Amino acid sequence: MMRQYQAVKREHPDTILLFRMGDFFEMFHDDAVIASRVLGLTLTTRDKGKKEAVPMAGVPWHAADAYIARLLRAGYKVTVCDQVEDARKAKGLVKREVTEIVTPGTVLSDALLAPDRDLYLAAIYPDGERFGVAALSLSSGDFWVAEMEHERLADEMDLLSPAEVLLPESLRGREAAYLRAVETPPAMTWVEDWRWDEREARESLARHFGTVTLDGFGVSHLGAALRSAGVLIGYLRSVGRGNLSHIAGVTERRRATHLVLDEITRRNLEIVEPASRPGASTGGGASLAAGAGAPDATNLARAVDRTNTPMGARLLRRWLIEPLLDIETIRSRHAAVREGVERRPFRASLRSALAEVRDLERGVARLVCEKASPRDLVEIARALRAAADALDALTTAHAPLFSGLRAGWDPCSDVAEGIERAIAEDAPAAARDGGVIRDGWNAELDGLRAIERDGRAWVVAYQESERTRTRIPSLKVGFNRVFGYYIEVTRPHRDRVPSDYHRKQTLAGAERYVTEDLSAFEEKVLDAQDRCAELEESLFVSVRSDLARHGARLRALSGAIATVDVLAAFAELAAERGYVEPAVDEGQEVAIVDGRHPVLEPLLPKGAFIANDLSMDPVVSQIHLITGPNMAGKSTFLRQTALIVILAQAGSFVPAASARLGIVDRIFTRIGARDDLARGQSTFLVEMIETARILHQATARSLVLLDEVGRGTSTFDGLSIAWAVVESLHERPAGAPRTLFATHYHELTDLALTLPRVKNFHVEVKESGRGIVFLRRVVPGATDRSYGIHVAALAGLPRDVVERAREVLRNLEAGEFGAEGLPVIGRGPRAPRAGGPIQLPLVVAHDPADPAESEVAREIRDLDLDRLTPLDALARLAELRRKLT
Numbered sequence: 001m002m003r004q005y006q007a008v009k010r011e012h013p014d015t016i017l018l019f020r021m022g023d024f025f026e027m028f029h030d031d032a033v034i035a036s037r038v039l040g041l042t043l044t045t046r047d048k049g050k051k052e053a054v055p056m057a058g059v060p061w062h063a064a065d066a067y068i069a070r071l072l073r074a075g076y077k078v079t080v081c082d083q084v085e086d087a088r089k090a091k092g093l094v095k096r097e098v099t100e101i102v103t104p105g106t107v108l109s110d111a112l113l114a115p116d117r118d119l120y121l122a123a124i125y126p127d128g129e130r131f132g133v134a135a136l137s138l139s140s141g142d143f144w145v146a147e148m149e150h151e152r153l154a155d156e157m158d159l160l161s162p163a164e165v166l167l168p169e170s171l172r173g174r175e176a177a178y179l180r181a182v183e184t185p186p187a188m189t190w191v192e193d194w195r196w197d198e199r200e201a202r203e204s205l206a207r208h209f210g211t212v213t214l215d216g217f218g219v220s221h222l223g224a225a226l227r228s229a230g231v232l233i234g235y236l237r238s239v240g241r242g243n244l245s246h247i248a249g250v251t252e253r254r255r256a257t258h259l260v261l262d263e264i265t266r267r268n269l270e271i272v273e274p275a276s277r278p279g280a281s282t283g284g285g286a287s288l289a290a291g292a293g294a295p296d297a298t299n300l301a302r303a304v305d306r307t308n309t310p311m312g313a314r315l316l317r318r319w320l321i322e323p324l325l326d327i328e329t330i331r332s333r334h335a336a337v338r339e340g341v342e343r344r345p346f347r348a349s350l351r352s353a354l355a356e357v358r359d360l361e362r363g364v365a366r367l368v369c370e371k372a373s374p375r376d377l378v379e380i381a382r383a384l385r386a387a388a389d390a391l392d393a394l395t396t397a398h399a400p401l402f403s404g405l406r407a408g409w410d411p412c413s414d415v416a417e418g419i420e421r422a423i424a425e426d427a428p429a430a431a432r433d434g435g436v437i438r439d440g441w442n443a444e445l446d447g448l449r450a451i452e453r454d455g456r457a458w459v460v461a462y463q464e465s466e467r468t469r470t471r472i473p474s475l476k477v478g479f480n481r482v483f484g485y486y487i488e489v490t491r492p493h494r495d496r497v498p499s500d501y502h503r504k505q506t507l508a509g510a511e512r513y514v515t516e517d518l519s520a521f522e523e524k525v526l527d528a529q530d531r532c533a534e535l536e537e538s539l540f541v542s543v544r545s546d547l548a549r550h551g552a553r554l555r556a557l558s559g560a561i562a563t564v565d566v567l568a569a570f571a572e573l574a575a576e577r578g579y580v581e582p583a584v585d586e587g588q589e590v591a592i593v594d595g596r597h598p599v600l601e602p603l604l605p606k607g608a609f610i611a612n613d614l615s616m617d618p619v620v621s622q623i624h625l626i627t628g629p630n631m632a633g634k635s636t637f638l639r640q641t642a643l644i645v646i647l648a649q650a651g652s653f654v655p656a657a658s659a660r661l662g663i664v665d666r667i668f669t670r671i672g673a674r675d676d677l678a679r680g681q682s683t684f685l686v687e688m689i690e691t692a693r694i695l696h697q698a699t700a701r702s703l704v705l706l707d708e709v710g711r712g713t714s715t716f717d718g719l720s721i722a723w724a725v726v727e728s729l730h731e732r733p734a735g736a737p738r739t740l741f742a743t744h745y746h747e748l749t750d751l752a753l754t755l756p757r758v759k760n761f762h763v764e765v766k767e768s769g770r771g772i773v774f775l776r777r778v779v780p781g782a783t784d785r786s787y788g789i790h791v792a793a794l795a796g797l798p799r800d801v802v803e804r805a806r807e808v809l810r811n812l813e814a815g816e817f818g819a820e821g822l823p824v825i826g827r828g829p830r831a832p833r834a835g836g837p838i839q840l841p842l843v844v845a846h847d848p849a850d851p852a853e854s855e856v857a858r859e860i861r862d863l864d865l866d867r868l869t870p871l872d873a874l875a876r877l878a879e880l881r882r883k884l885t
Contacts, residue, residue, distance in 0.1 A: 002028075002046075002054075004093060008081050012101065015077040018068075020096060024058040025080070032057040038074045039067055065111040068102055072112065072163075075187040077103040100371075101239040104187040105164025106138055108241075108366050110359065116305070116313035117272075118142065122157070122186075123166035123228035123235075125196055132224025134232045135160055135253075139365040140314070141246040141555055145225035146253040156253075158263035159321060162186045166231055168193050191231055198223050201230025208233055208244065219252050246368040246551040259323040259649050260666040264690055268669040269642055270299045270599070272317050300643055303599040304652065306572040308351055310359040311558055312565025319566060323649035327663060330584050333567065333651025336399040338581055340571025341653070347575070350393040350568050354561065356386035361558040368551040372544055374427035374436045377419050380547075380554070384416035387561055394564070401567070405560050412557055415550050422543045431540040434533055445535050451528040458521060459485075470496050477518070485522040486512040570652040577602070579653035582644075587662040588701065590616040590641070590738060594657035597640035598647065601655060610776035611657070612637055616738050618700070621759040623730060623739040627746045627783045628763030630791050633776040634742035635671060637763075638705040641740060642667050645703060665701040668694040668737075670709060684712030688721075695728055700735025707742045719745045730755045749782035856880050 005019050005028060016035060018025035027035045028046065032055040036043040045053035059067045068078050080100040105121030107113055118137040125132040131153050136143045148156065157165075164187045172190055205214060205226065214220045219229075229250060236244060261271065301320055307313045324330050340347040360383040366372040367380065394406040427436045437445055463477040472493045479485050483505055489497055490510045501513035573579060594611035601609040610633070616624060626634050644654045645664050670690045691709055698704055709725055710718030722745055729739050736757065741748075752758045760782040764775040789809060793802045859880065 001093060004096060005081075008079070008096070008098060012079040012098070015079040015101065016071055017079045017081060018059075018064065020061060020080075020082045021058075023061055025061050025064055026056060026058040028054050028056055030055075034076070035059075035067075035071070038076070039070055065109060069112045072102065072104045072107065072187075075104065075185075077101065077187070077189075098240075103164055103189065103239055105162060105189075106236060106239055106241055107163070108139060108362070108369060108371050110362060113139070113362070115310040115359065116301075117317055118314050120160045120162040121164050121166070121232060121236075122160060122162040123191075123232040124153070125168065125224050125227045125231075126171070127224035130224065132222065132226070132228045134225060134228035134250075135162065136232055136236075136247065138236070138241065138369070139362040140311075141248065141365070143229075143247050143250045144253040145219055145222055145229050145250055147222050147225050152255075155262045159261075159266070164189055166191050166228070166235055168196055189235070191235065195231055195234065196227045198227050198230075201227045204230045204233060205250070208247070209249065214250075217250050219250055222252065225252075241369045243368065243370070243548070245548070246365060246555050248552055248555070257325060259325060259646070259664055261321060261323075261646070262668075262693075264693075265642075265667050265669045266321060268671040269639055269646070269667075271320055271643075271646065272299055272301045274298045298599065300599055300646070303602060304570075304573055304647070306569035306576070307565050308354040308569070309357045309561060309565045311357075311361040311562035312354070312569060314361075315562040316566050316569065319650040320646060323646050324651070325649070325663060325665060327584055327586065330649055330651060332399075332401045333570075334581050334584075334653070336397075336401040336567045337570045337574060337651065337653055339397060339399040339402065340568055341574050344575070346393065346396055347568060347571050350390060350564065351572065353386055353389035353393055354565050354568065356389070357383045357561055357565075360384075360387070360554065360561065364551060364554040364558060367544065367554070368548050370544065370548070373429050374423055374431055374540060375429050377423050377544065377547065378425060378427050381416045381419035381423070384412050384557075387411055387557060388413065388416075390561065390564065402564070405564055408556075409560055410553055410557055412550065412553055415547060415554065418543075418547060422539075431537045432533065434536060436540050437536050437543075442535070442539055445532065445539065448528045448532040448535065451525060452532065455521070455525040455528075462518070462521070470498060472496050483512070484514075484526070485518050486514055487518065488512050567651070574653035577655060579655050580658060582648040582654045582656075582659035582661050584648055584661050584663060588618045588738065589660060589662050590614060590645075590703070591658075591660040592641065592644060592654075592656050593659070595640055595644055595659070596655035597636055598643050598655050600636060600640075612640075612776075612778045614641055614778075616740075618736060618738055618757070620757060622736045622757035623726060623741055623755070624759055624761050625726070625748055625751065625782075626740060626742045626761045626763065626778060627744070627749060629765060629774070629788065630744065631794070632763035632765060632774045633778075634763055635707050636776075637778050638669075638671065638707055638740050638742055642669065642703060642705055663701065664703045664738075665699060666697070667703045667705070668698055669705045669707075670694060671705060671707040687712050691725060695725065695732075698729070698732070698737040700737060702737040704729065704737045704739040706739065708744060709741070710743075710745070719747055722748055723751065726751055726758065727755065730757055744788070746783055752782070856883055 001021075005017070008019070009017050009031075016027065016031045018027060020026075032043060035041055036055075036057045039057075039059070041057040041059070044056050046056045064080070068080075071078050078101070079098055080102070081096050082099045083094050084097045084099075085095045102109075102112075103121075105119065107119060113119055118140055120135050120137050122133065122135045127147070130147050130149055132145070132147050133153065133156065134143075134145045135156075146156070166189050169190045170193050202214060206212060209217075214226070219226065233244070233247075261269075266272070301317050304320075305313060305316055307316055324333075340350075358379045360380060363372065363376045363380045363383070366376055372380075388411045391406065391409050391411055394402055394409070397403060397406065422438060422441050424435055424438050428434070439446055439449070459477050463475065466477070466487060467473055467475050470489075470493075472489055474490055474493065476488050477485065478488055486504050487501065488507075488510050489501075489512075494511055497511070497513065500515055502515070503511060504514045505512040574581075592614040595614060596609055596611050614624075614637075615621070626637065628634055640655075644656060644659060645661060645667065647654050648659065648661050649664065670687065687709070691706070694704055694706070706725070710720075710722040712718070713721070722741075722743060726741060726748060729741075730736060749760045752760045759780070761778050761780055762783040764777045764779055765783075766775055789802060789805050792805065797805075859876075863876070
């Protein structure tokens, strides 16, 4: 048996081998050591007492999926070697074969996947300063290629969060440079350098698609990317992922068709993930089931998701992270949502039908890849019946997008009928368990089943006849897996046992016998059962293969269902929360009346969220400088503006009383304080890198959100940087981006005096004798106070610290600075409290050895300020200045 294990292990050396032994999957040697650590298993040994005992660990075969998922999340691949014959009939060693190779990027099982997000496998090939990238979602068939620079590579990898990445072997040890932005590190698979041959890749892809050239897909010019695509397809074949016919094409991924949201912006705005992802250091990608789909109301996708199907939930996420730029397509989505909002019965019937659709997309992927179970086929049939009901609901739709979807809607009724004729409605999870094929589908199978059914009746009749013949009323005919069929007679009646009974087993209170008639019957029935199981499994595989030919039709239907689901969900969201249709046009204005935050609003009591207006016209008000205290709502206002734009360009209605939005090509954010110690970057350095990125890349159609730029350094440095950044955004030769600039540096409000397109706004605060009240309303005008000490008091800072801070603030505001720009209060000793304002000691900021300065200092100290008139003060000041020069 160990030789059998070692032979399989040699063929799959870089995987964890699960080797079936009875009711357990066992692991040996290093695999057992790894599994004991990752899975928390008890490590035992085989051949105990021998000099070289073999480490061993095992998991129950029926719970294998859960353990495989944990190994995948830890970044390991798993090879499943199962028993493929009945151990009772095996002559010698039980036959075992590799039935599946599971890697983090090739998972198909629902038990291992998060239902609301796609799982991607990626391949990267470096070509000079650029990279050829291919990415594929095996369950959806989404397959794209692109060539890109290093910065975009980082963004794309963070966006996809691939579970597994294929890289050339020669890059081993340098992979971090290519995946620096990925917060959840993927599993790495190293592919021999010779496999990245471009010619072989082109030929392999053409064979896969059944074409003579790739020109029809518009990707022939992407040599480096095609290398990656060829390796990716070859890798899927090497791990036994079927014929892959549902991967029917490949597209070039271009940024020009979508609003660009880089990884910083996606994280800051919490579009599909919270800003801080728990367990980010765990390998294996962010799309495996455990933990990946946990409820989380702190991101946009969760807050607005009203979809009824898993395919719709995944498509919604894609729409939110890749909003559109094409105005006509955006408007077509809005028109469909409008119909859903206005026609409540239509929306209700459509959503009711969709609620019955299971995960058709992933079921079809398993079908085509020859991994579908009997239950998968039953679920596909149910989904198709529900899809037919959804089509009926669509027949009354008027919106062009709905009409177009209805016109191309193939309900695949023949596929559903084929499944229902062949597969039992209550089919088990595995074909080997029997009861999969319906009666009447196959004559031979029906005959074998009749033998089984008749066999049960024969046993009852035989038992009665033997009781009559032997006059033993307690005689019974039974069966067990070890001894087969037997006649059991209790000890008090053994003297009545006929001579043609042959003893088979002795028990404590009975004897078990067999007769020639019973043995002949057993052979007939067991042969029928074995033949029945083999035939049924063979018939199921045949049915599945026939259905797989319809993979392209089923995948197209799945995509249509997902689109209708998202549009209906947007309509439900709009009706539920009072969202309005935004007007999206080619202009550059952003005009929002009573805008609300789509994530925060539903977390508060109804009516508690304070809505705000925004009117931004780049010709006259390109930059909005927003001042006000921390906690007042500046960051919320910035984020809600960006989220409204994202929702609008994704095709949704928006949380506002009205909205008119000029199309946005890219959103940049500089929000929040964080460091990146892994790259040796402090909080302030990260802040400056992000700000530099904005200044270099923003266009006139971009939306820039800057929050507290410059706060990571000294006050004067930070203020100076913030001042210069505003000037740069105002005077950009390439076009001035629409900018919301929140700051606690109220000195920046003076920029509105010299820069015509800078306008001041502030968050209203109401002062009272007991403190301040945040009104959360953004209104025109500047503020000259930061209220930082008030906020400190609200946070619970000790009272004496708050009072001391107020004293220091009064002195600083009185101009108590030394010549080098440092506050005097920061360098002098603290004076004792005397009931009134603190009196700061004078600290001479110049060299006391200079006689002129010493004389000036003495004269200043001798001045009688109570008797000095303003005119005399000016005269004395001029005289003192002459002495210093």
